[in-house]
Amino acid sequence: MQHLMCSVRPGVRVGLTIARGVSLAVGLGCSLYLGTASLVAGDDNPAAETRAGSRETSASRSEERGGSRESTRRNGSRTSKAEGDSPAAGLSAKPFSTGYDGQYGDLIGFINEQVRKGWAENGMVPSGPAVDGEWLRRVHLDLVGHIPDLETTEAFVADKSPDKRFKVIENLLNDPGYVRHFTTIWTNLLIGRATPQNISRPALQKFLRNSFGKNRGWDKIVVDLLTAEGHYEENGATNFLLSHLNEGAVPATALSARLFLGIQVQCTQCHNHPFNDWKQNSFWEFNSFFKQAQRVEHREYNEKTGRMDFSYFELTRADFEGPVFFERRNGVMEVAYPKYNGVEVSPEGSIDRRKELASIIVSGEKTQLAEAAVNRMWGHLFGYGFTRPVDDMGPHKVPSHPELLDRLAREFVKSGYDLKQLVRWICNSEAYNLTSRFSDGNLKDDPAAGETPMFSHLYIKSMTVEQVYDSLLVATNAHKTASGGWEQAESRRQQWLQQFVQTFGTDENDESTSFDGTIPQALMMMNGELIQNALKDAQGSTLHSVLTSPAKPADKAKQLYLATLTRVPSERELKTANMVMKNARSPLEAFQDLYWALLNSNEFILIH
Amino acid sequence: MNLSSLATSAGMSRRHLLKHLAAGVTLIPGLQFLQNIEANAAALKKNNKSCILLWMSGGPPTIDIWDLKPGSKNGGEFKPVSTAGDLQISEHMPETAKIMNHLSVVRSMSTREADHGRGRYYMHTAYVPNPTVIHPTFGSVVSYELGTKREGLEIPSFISIGGPSMGPGFLGMMHAPFSVGNNGEIRNASLPEGLGGNRLEQRLSMLNVVETDFIKNSRSQMPKDHQEVYKKARNLMTSQQMDAFKVNEEKPETVALYCGTGANAAGGAMGMGARNPFGMGCLMARRLVEQGVPFVEVDFGGWDLHQGVFNNLKTQKLPVIDRAISGLVTDLEQRGLLQDTVIVWMGEFGRTPRINQDVGRDHWAASWSVMIGGGGIKGGVAVGETDKDGIQCVSQSYLPGDIWATAAHALGIPANIVHTSKNGRPMKLADGGTPIKELIG
Structure with missing residues (x-):
């Protein structure tokens, strides 16, 4: 040696x-x-x-x-x-601190307390904090979607202040990369990586970019996506529903439930859900909210080919009224009227059902919309959420940290569905700052092997x-x-x-x-x-x-x-x-x- | 440029190259691939069993293809016709009818999952989706059981053509499907120009140091998987066996067997000319099986026929699969490979017996058909039965596990094999399905 x-x-x-x-x-x-x-x-x-x-x-x-x-x-x-x-x-x-010293200290303390409770109850010893480089790289990839560049790394290393991690989080939240990264994530979730035919990916991205750039509340963004009307390039938010209105809006129904509410209902279109409390009629009741959404395809004459070619999409409100019909497995036809979360909406044609749905979804001090967003963001940052997968919540899935999820969802609503606050709370918590290496005391904390995540170390993501x-x-x-x-x-x-x-x-x-x-x-x-x-x-x-x-x-x-x-x-x-x-x-x-x-x-x- | 020609151009024998490298750096585990270069591909393949899955993505209306209901309100537009086997199939499958003595149909599938994602998972893995375990698709199981024992096979042992297939689950990325397009072109598979001398080895040895340290850091299975996949990628870059993908070099007569020809070309109505992607995919599958690949999946999408089902089937889908299936069986038989090659045709579910208002059929998992044959499986029979309207099974019904257990039996994979998931749970082969006795005689 x-x-x-x-x-x-x-x-x-x-x-x-x-x-x-x-x-x-x-x-x-x-x-x-x-x-x-x-x-x-x-x-x-x-x-x-x-x-x-x-x-x-x-x-x-x-x-x-x-x-x-x-x-x-x-x-x-x-x-x-x-x-x-x-x-x-x-x-x-x-608990390890990033040096955060703001008004959410109590809430971050609550996160630490709840996560620590999970360790104690499961006899787990957490890994130590991530070393600076490991953490800097992770927080960049998670918040702005790429690794830190050389200058950033060198500056971080040279910074000797005790709150340098907190400062990095703040910088990244204000970085254009944050807007770009979350625009990418949500574009992929809303319309996929393979853009459906004639859908305007750039317009949807512009809508998301503006929304994340201004840090609009998540409730407002979702309301826009659900209620959008107009020309597909002028109102980029229309492209979400325009992509999924086929098959009697079945895909729009299933996707809206999964992405915004964290509920998987796609199998209830044919039969009652085997585990959660969505019945077949709940699916079609939810579906009936999308029945007035109408995709109008405008065409124009092409002089060269003599054909009518696609010109533009428009999302309009059709004067659909009354119930939707669906078929039970035994072949009996039934009807479903617009209803979500116990709230019934008039089936008359004059009522704008999508607006009604949007207002039901965002009402309350703790909403399914907020729980779903919290769960998804936690899952984004840790690799696993409080339920598996992050978008399959409901009574059939007991979350790993129910009190934490509940409190975060309430605070998220209180903050005005402020996504940056949500990121701030989680990234400044102890658990997010741990290393991804296992310790001898948490070998069992391996969600990749099917265990319930306890967040006693970071989980590796691709x-x-x-x-x-x-x-x-x-x-x-x-x-x-x-x-x-x-x-x-x-x-x-x-x-x-x-x-x-x-x-x-x-x-x-x-x-x-x-x-x-x-x-x-x-x-x-x-x-x-x-x-x-x-x-x-x-x-x-x-x-x-x-x-x-x-x-x-x-x-x-x-x-x-x-x-x-x-x-x-x-x-x-x-x-x-x-x-x-x-x-x-x-x-x-x-x-x-x-x-x-x-x-x-x-x-x-x-x-x- | 591949590595074998590199060695030659540098005026270096393989032994010389190895010696040279050994002197430079000692940590080069990736080098065993060099030993494969001289492996004789022709000597590999004798009595090696393989399986080809023809995956009908979207859910095919099997009531219009394999189990017709003439006289029922659900029967639709097509008539059944007699075949070379002891069963009738759709009139729009004339070429397949001629070779139906080699293929059988299980007509009483009852599989419960009628959502695309869940059905795709269930039919591929034989397991119902479960949030805490990711089950391997059956191709990965075959890769795990047979691929690892197939010495000299330098290309991946599970190849998916024209579609993504499903993942390897707890069996690890070593057994993930290698996904290629129907034209067989593989991007980035050759070394960049000018990478002469021993530079690839320099790079790999450096890479190995970084990777091994990261693996030792104890951060789950993923870093190790990465290293294993790189080994496979390197093998592939230097292998002569890659020629099996070059489906466009096939003789026109062979292509015609799979795709039809001239006015008869199956892809004609789809604007695909004489080389339709699914037909070419099946031809590539035969080339790969011939090379010793134990599992090949060929994807054919667009079966989600909620509207206009009969017109679509008649003019687009059925001409394509009719040619491709009959071509594949005929070609395999002519080459003496049919006895060693199991063929399975399925989608994620069937479609509703009731015809909807758009002349379409919706998702239906309660009573539908899967086609299976080859590899010594009894051909020409229909197993199981649905009622006169096709809405329920009136005989014993079957699950995907029974299909895969039948295939496993034909492939020589013992039925009592148990794999272990990452959390230590024992997982029976094909979820404990039973080989269908009418098919294994």
Whole structure:
């Protein structure tokens, strides 16, 4: 074992243990600026290494490691001091804090209390807090849909203030990326990735962009989506219902219930729900609210072809009145009148049923609309919600944290359905700030194996196809060099991701992506055009600026690690990088190969 | 450019290359793929059982195809005709009628799930959807049971053509379907130009260090799965067996077998010309089975016929499947592969016996048909029966598990196999379904 001293950029010196006795200095030099120990991952991270409730283990480890741990502590950043006990898994007396000090302190305290209650009741020891790089990367992917860029990472590392996580959350909530990311998520939920024929994806996106940009209340957004009328490009909100009014509005019925109310009713169109209390008539009662929604397809004469071609869609209100008819399994026909949640609406033609439905849905101090939104947002941030899946709520599914869900839903209504507040509450809570590594005390907390999530560590998520695309742009700096505005960028992205979209060929426009962890994804990452472009030594690209910087090779390698994985390399990684460099024909090839490996790694494509 | 030609162009033998690499970096687990390069593809395939699933996405009206009800108010426009087997099928399936001695129809499916998503899951996995367990689709089960034992198979052991199929569930991403388009083109499968020397290995060894450290970090199964999938992707990039996907290189006579020809072309009415996607997909399935792939799914969507069902069937859907099914059976038989290849035809459910106001049929799971044959399964019979109007089963009824148990029996997968879900629950093969005795003789 060898102990090297490496010079740290601000002139401090940080100890680094080289476990396998190979000197780093050989080809790379060793001006290893570490910034903060909290960015070091892997087996060289004293923080991450320590396991649940094992003070002896951590003590003996640090002894075993010679002075490295101590010297890191002494010389290292504030982070390791302020989070002195953070690396150790186990329940600290005080919940981890992001430094949030605003009016919602009590509510965040309540979240912590409820989540901790779950740990205690299930005999679980939580993992320690995430190290800075791990957390910064996660919160970027979750809130703005891409990894942090190099400058952001370096600034975060350099920031020594105790409320730097809180500040990052605030910055991201005000970042255009937040608007873009949630627009992407909700466009995909509302009309899918494969845009239905003649539907205006750009117009729907514009509606969502404006709504999320102004942080309009979620209730107002949903009311607009449910009650929209007019020209499909002038009122982008119409595109949701326009996409789903086929088959007597059955898809619109099922999707509205699932997306806005978190209730799965699609099977009740044919029979009573086997588990929840939706009966077959409830489905058709809900369906009858959509019966006045009318999709008008305007056509115009095409002089060239002599045919009538599509001109535009209009969503109007038809003067539908009376009940809808449906067939019981025994063949008996029955009627259903507009009714939701016990509230009956007049079946007369003069009554605007969609407006009535919207007003029922948003009435009350705690609504199903709010519970569904809270559950979905929690699920978005943690990978799992309080029910599984997040959009299958109801009496048949007992939520994992009923009191927490209830309180959050009430507060969400009270806030005016303020989505940013919801994000703020959750992201500043203790649970969101934990590492994704298991500890010995929470191995059972594994929802991927079917267990009820207890949020005693973060669960790994796969990046979506959009997150990969956007992160590749950030990692390679291509987002700064590409031309065009929002819509051109969006159209390029759409075009690229269509290669992974597959539809099931049903009238309900359901689809899947062949993306998450598949061979086509691996092939794209290994050989695809996006990667090839990233590896070109083009002016303005990350690779170019790293290559042309005066830094030493080890610092260059470190920069590439920070730009892709938001951490510095371990000693073992530097050793391998060193070997790659020795074998390479040129520095360009060496750094291309290293960069390729980083972009292709599991660590890059997983949100952890 | 693939790796074998790389090695040659660099004037390096495989052994030399390996030696060279070993000197450079010691951590290169991805390298076993090099050993596969010289594997003799022709020697692989003898008495290897396979299964082809023809997936009719959207829910086909089997009352108009396999179990007609002449004389009933539900009977619709089509007439039944006699076949080479001991059963009648739709008049719009004339080519299939000629080879029906090889295929059988289970006419008393009763499957309960009449929603697309749930039905798709149930029919593919044999399990009813359950929020705490994700069950593997049967193709993944076959990949797990047979694919892993098929040494020398360098391409994925579960391939889905023209559609996504379903996921591998608790069996892991190693057994996920590899999804390709009907033209067999695979994007990004070749190394970029100029990646000479041992650069791929440099990259892979570097990648391996990062990945292995992340896996050791104990963060669930996903990081490990990622590494496994990369190994498969690398194998695929360098394999000669990829030629099996090149369906467009087939002789016109063979294509005609699956797609018809000239005025008879099945895709004509759909504006697809002589090479309709489903027919080409079935042809590709045969090429893949011939190469040793144990499970291939071919997707044919657009069956959600809530309106205009008869016109659509007559002019679009039935001509396509008639040609493709008969072509597949004929071709497999001519090549001596039919005895080793199980063919299953199904969708997520059937369609309502009652014809709706738009001359369509809606979702119906209570009484419908699945077609199965090949692989030694008895052909030419109809198993089970529905009543005169097709609204209920009047014989023993069957579940998807029974279909898959029958297929498993023919594939030589023991019925008593139990897989274990991630939370340790034992999962019976095909949800404990029973092989249908009329079909396994």
